[in-house]
Amino acid sequence: MQRRSFLKGIMMTGAAAAVVSPSLAFSAEAPKGPNAMDLDTAIKAITGGKSVSASAKVQLKAPEIAENGAVVPVSVTVDSPMSAEDHVKAIHIFATKNSNVRCADVMLTPANGKASFSTRVKLGTSQDVMALVVTSKGEFLSAAQNVKVTIGGCG
Amino acid sequence: MATKSLVKIKPKTYKVGDVVEVSLMVMHPMETGLRKDKETGNLIPAHYINDVKFSFNGTPFTTIKSWESLSTNPVYTVSYKVSGEGEIKVAFTDTKGDANENGTKIKPKA
Incomplete structure (x- = not known):
């Protein structure tokens, strides 16, 4: 079971990273220009x-x-x-x-x-x-x- | 480094007293300073046009201060009331201090 949940976790984060495009990930950081x-x-x-x-x-x-x-x-x-x-x-x-x-x-x-x-x-x-x-x-x-x-x- | 630019007048034929549109188009990256270089992961420093001056026969009639929020290859369009024959000159400077000038002739039809 542990291994299964571990794999699931990896897949979830992977999917999230793929869906959250660079621009969205960027806005989460709230970039502040000079x-x-x-x-x-x-x-x-x-x-x-x-x-x-x-x-x-x-x-x-x-x-x-x-x-x-x-x-x-x-x-x-x-x-x-x-x-x-x-x-x-x-x-x-x-x-x-x-x-x-x-x-x-x-x-x-x-x-x-x-x-x-x-x-x-x-x-x-x-x-x-x-x-x-x-x-x-x-x-x-x-x-x-x-x-x-x-x-x-x-x- | 010379930056490519173009000054256009709309419409093409006009008389003295007509209001024409003068546009300046510049080939410029207009970097915001928020974008990352995909290979190195470093931020690309901001680089944008911050000062534009329109003048007719040496007399300035419009000055524009612009910021990084303008699009890549920006266009600036303002109106101008034709007062006679002469030359419109547009000078623009970016944040790296690169100063350029472009212009076009004003020839009103009688």
């Missing part, structure tokens, strides 16, 4: 503790289901006249559950004509992608969308 930063800290660094309001002016486009987390197209457009008095100063893109939530900080000027930015991001797991917009009037607007990831992109 730039690891959580969402609250990242937002506070930008707003200085001021309140952020969700706004329909900010349009965030991302797929609802991403088959490959390594390449997720994200685009942000902000409804703004982009004049010298009233323009979007910055667009920040966050992936809320990556070890470093910051993806890109885009500093815009009135010369852009239109407040838009698009790129492709890596997502480790299913999570919210968030855009934080800073306007020249000192407002902080945000928009978020959930993206379901079938295969994670950080591993």
Whole structure:
């Protein structure tokens, strides 16, 4: 009996190791890169503790289901006249559950004509992608969308 | 080491006052620093583009700070309002200090 249970044990661990792919085993270790930063800290660094309001002016486009987390197209457009008095100063893109939530900080000027930015991001797991917009009037607007990831992109 | 990159304008024809999309595409590994080398088991150090500057005739109009969360071979697309003939230049630097520059000419149609 002992031998049987021993073999069973080996088979179980072997099977588990095969099923748990490197990426999953990796997330269990909770890797922290040198730039690891959580969402609250990242937002506070930008707003200085001021309140952020969700706004329909900010349009965030991302797929609802991403088959490959390594390449997720994200685009942000902000409804703004982009004049010298009233323009979007910055667009920040966050992936809320990556070890470093910051993806890109885009500093815009009135010369852009239109407040838009698009790129492709890596997502480790299913999570919210968030855009934080800073306007020249000192407002902080945000928009978020959930993206379901079938295969994670950080591993 | 020169990094391969491309600057594109969309649409191809435009007039003064039109808003066009300027994209920068770079061939870059964008290593997160969390991935392991399969043979040695060591972590591959982080290596990503952290600074991108778009400028028109020497005047910067957009600066981007990016992090390792962007995909391999990243694309950065921003808008630009065409003000006249000139040249758009895009300078980008990665965490190893490799600085590159690429550009494209702006020729609005009358």
